[in-house]
Amino acid sequence: MSGKQVFKKRLFPILFMLAVTLVFISVTTAIYTFTEEKIKINEKLVQKRAVLSAAGVSYPDDPAEIDTLYHRVVQEITDESGEALYYEVAESEYYSGNAYVIITTGSGLWGDITIAVGVDENVNTLTGIEIIDQNETPGLGGRITESWFTEQFRGKKGPLNSVPEGEATSEQQIQAITGATYSTAALRSIVNATLEDARGRIKS
Amino acid sequence: MEKFKIKRVFSDDIGRNNPVFAQVLGICSTLAVTNVLKNTVVMCVGLIFTTSLSNFTVSLMRNYIPARVRMMVETLIIASYVIIVDIVLKAYFPDISRQLGPYVGLIITNCIIMGRTEAFALSNPPGLSFLDGIASGFGYSYVLLIIAVVREILGSGTIWGIRIVGDWWTNWSIMVMAPGAFFVLALFIWVVKGQISEEGEKK
Numbered sequence: 280m281s282g283k284q285v286f287k288k289r290l291f292p293i294l295f296m297l298a299v300t301l302v303f304i305s306v307t308t309a310i311y312t313f314t315e316e317k318i319k320i321n322e323k324l325v326q327k328r329a330v331l332s333a334a335g336v337s338y339p340d341d342p343a344e345i346d347t348l349y350h351r352v353v354q355e356i357t358d359e360s361g362e363a364l365y366y367e368v369a370e371s372e373y374y375s376g377n378a379y380v381i382i383t384t385g386s387g388l389w390g391d392i393t394i395a396v397g398v399d400e401n402v403n404t405l406t407g408i409e410i411i412d413q414n415e416t417p418g419l420g421g422r423i424t425e426s427w428f429t430e431q432f433r434g435k436k437g438p439l440n441s442v443p444e445g446e447a448t449s450e451q452q453i454q455a456i457t458g459a460t461y462s463t464a465a466l467r468s469i470v471n472a473t474l475e476d477a478r479g480r481i482k483s
Numbered sequence: 484m485e486k487f488k489i490k491r492v493f494s495d496d497i498g499r500n501n502p503v504f505a506q507v508l509g510i511c512s513t514l515a516v517t518n519v520l521k522n523t524v525v526m527c528v529g530l531i532f533t534t535s536l537s538n539f540t541v542s543l544m545r546n547y548i549p550a551r552v553r554m555m556v557e558t559l560i561i562a563s564y565v566i567i568v569d570i571v572l573k574a575y576f577p578d579i580s581r582q583l584g585p586y587v588g589l590i591i592t593n594c595i596i597m598g599r600t601e602a603f604a605l606s607n608p609p610g611l612s613f614l615d616g617i618a619s620g621f622g623y624s625y626v627l628l629i630i631a632v633v634r635e636i637l638g639s640g641t642i643w644g645i646r647i648v649g650d651w652w653t654n655w656s657i658m659v660m661a662p663g664a665f666f667v668l669a670l671f672i673w674v675v676k677g678q679i680s681e682e683g684e685k686k
Contacts, residue, residue, distance in 0.1 A: 295556075296556065299556055300559060310570055314570055314571070314574035318570070318573045318574050325577070418519055418638060458659070
């Protein structure tokens with residue numbers, strides 16, 4: 280094999296692949312860097328909305344206003360390493376009494392479910408829950424994000440049981456989603472575990 | 484000549500040689516994202532963007548890509564465009580991105596894209612390849628949209644999240660799950676193929 284052939288058959292494909300990889304990765308990295316800040320803000324906003332909603336605070340639509348409200352009423356309580364333990368939501372014109380919000384993750388049917396769980400100042404009644412992230416079946420388990428489902432948690436006390444749709448009466452019962460029994464049960468056990476854990480975590 | 488080719492590209496991908504119901508490609512996403520119309524639309528836009536641009540890019544480079552590494556190059560190009568779609572959705576349409584979850588990333592594995600770059604872009608000029616990408620994207624999209632409309636009405640009683648049937652309606656849970664897509668897709672293929680072969684016989 281002559282030198283020219285060696286180059287064409289062996290070296291050229293490698294060099295070509297390297298060059299192409301370099302170009303495309305540079306382009307995607309550039310776009311990523313350009314939008315990184317915006318993506319972080321979006322993620323933070325989702326979390327802020329969840330904390331407010333779980334605490335029973337009705338929040339405005341405008342992101343800037345949410346930001347102002349959040350900084351006024353929410354205080355982040357962290358442990359020694361700076362990790363957020365819980366969020367203290369102060370009394371305001373939107374909500375009477377303090378509330379505490381814990382952000383927690385547990386397993387769902389397909390993947391992790393991350394939720395914000397809000398409890399009142401006595402740490403026994405739920406002020407609300409809000410789904411931050413989930414990968415349940417769209418249209419079935421995915422409906423745990425819908426407000427008719429999450430709203431029913433307000434004012435309930437743990438440990439929760441789930442009952443068929445439309446049959447929840449006591450303050451320990453929540454209605455399951457028809458066709459999404461497992462997702463409902465998964466969410467219920469995450470909320471129950473969080474409630475149990477809350478007293479130890481929230482030092483008043 | 485050019486005009487004839489363009490027309491051929493479109494009529495092939497949308498009709499006789501449709502990626503979904505004739506070649507039966509891209510079935511994974513056909514099953515996964517057609518239970519709610521909104522997700523389907525975003526998926527289709529993402530797919531049209533990716534097929535057209537990867538076809539265009541591969542075609543631009545077709546005379547330089549060494550034959551042995553061509554699939555690696557194609558995958559790399561496709562993956563780059565998908566990452567771009569993902570980043571853009573995350574930055575500017577965070578709610579839709581949250582709903583679609585992992586499906587956007589799965590555009591990479593859609594066989595239609597790789598199939599078009601292999602079968603078309605490697606042997607045709609960039610402009611025509613770009614159009615072929617758009618045409619295959621449309622061929623894929625309209626089939627998915629029809630399936631999504633049927634599934635959303637039967638499975639949730641809604642279209643685009645808006646309720647269109649009365650309270651008496653009982654949702655068919657199976658339509659929301661993957662088996663529902665199999666049924667609707669199979670019926671669709673049966674009807675359309677019957678139509679096409681009838682036309683063929685008349686000729």
